[in-house]
Amino acid sequence: MLVGDQRQGIRNENRDFLHFTGEPLAWERRHMEQIKVADVSFAYKEAPNRLILKDVNLEIESGEFVCLLGQSGCGKSTFLRLLAGLETPTSGALTIDSVPIKGASLERGVVFQDYGLFPWMSAGENILLALKQKYPQKDKKELKTIILDMFEKVGLDQTVYKKLPKELSGGMKQRCAIARSLSVDSPILLMDEPFGALDAVTRARLQDLILDLWSKEEMKKTVLFVTHDVDEALLLANRIVVLGQSPSNIIYECRIPDEKRATRDTQFENLEVLKLRNTLIKNINRDVEKHIE
Structure with missing residues (x-):
């Protein structure tokens, strides 16, 4: 059994998820209008000269299912933690309905990769x-x-x-x-590579589950889903945002109309989906090559 400091030392993410600041605990779910990211840069205090994110600008509308795509280490999880209120931008502003994000909140549910x-x-x-x-x-x-x-x-x-x-x-x-x-x-759901450590069958089942629950809601949650898997992004998202290598910025983004979204049966047969898949992979690879040079 874990006691005292042993318990306190396990998973900062848990503690951040469970302790909220800056708002009453009793609240009713409301319609969220917009998440706005304005000129956001971030560096850890231990390495202030090493930017992880640089001048990121993004607006996410209510009810969008956005996949944040990019190679491992490009700052996707850091960006999600900023939106969750678990980190603070070095510069720039993060707002929801023009209200600055300050600390964790019940209005933003978080699902971590390590549960x-x-x-x-x-x-x-x-x-x-x-x-x-x-x-x-x-x-x-x-x-x-x-x-x-x-x-x-x-x-x-x-x-x-x-x-x-x-x-x-x-x-x-x-x-x-x-x-x-x-x-x-929560009206906003932040998911940080939640299926990355699972076997292929379980991963597919949970992908279908989260997409099914989201699509059936009358008032859809705004979902920001972090992944490095292009096929997962194409299957889940109605909007894909690609982050480049650190210091990260958005290098490509696209919206996918509902009638053109991939399904598990068509994602490797639909020519438009395959074309978009190639475009995403090319943009990621081009960015990697540029940083290698």
Whole structure:
């Protein structure tokens, strides 16, 4: 069993996800208008002269499913942490509906690649901890009902509620992480390569799951999904934004109309999708070659 400082030392991401600042805990989901990134640059304090991101500008409209695409190490995860409020820009501004992002918030759910589950708490307790902050007026029984309903939606058995993360497979842990973010019902969902460590079959199932849940919502969440997989981006996104090598900036972006979006059956047969796939790969490779030179 982990106690005291041992627990505190595990996963800063968990702590950041669970402790929110700058807003009341009780809030109703509202329609988000726009995420705006204006001239954002970022460097870690330990290396102030080494920019990770440089002069990034981006506007994301409500309900878009945006895939942030790029090679490993190009700053995609850093950019997501800035939007989550877990890091602060070195310069520039990040706003939602013209309100600056300051710290983590229940309005921005985050799904990490490493699941972000406290190992000493059951799967249900991990989600319960987040829901208590959104619904302080509800009792444990009501919150458990919300969790079990969400488990059903993401394809988990109710018995998972009492299981520790170590008793779950990678796919089951990631479903728990998705269930946590969806239970809080944040209007913005930030996903940092959530399926990167999973086997191909589980990955495909979870891709289909998140896309199905997003597409069926009457008020669609705004999703920003980080990946280095071109095919994953084409399958999920209605907009793709490509980051170049560090110091990163946007080197290419495109919107994909609903009627032209790839499906799992057509993504390697549709000529327009294949053309866009080649364009994305060419832009990424050209940028890599430029930095090698």
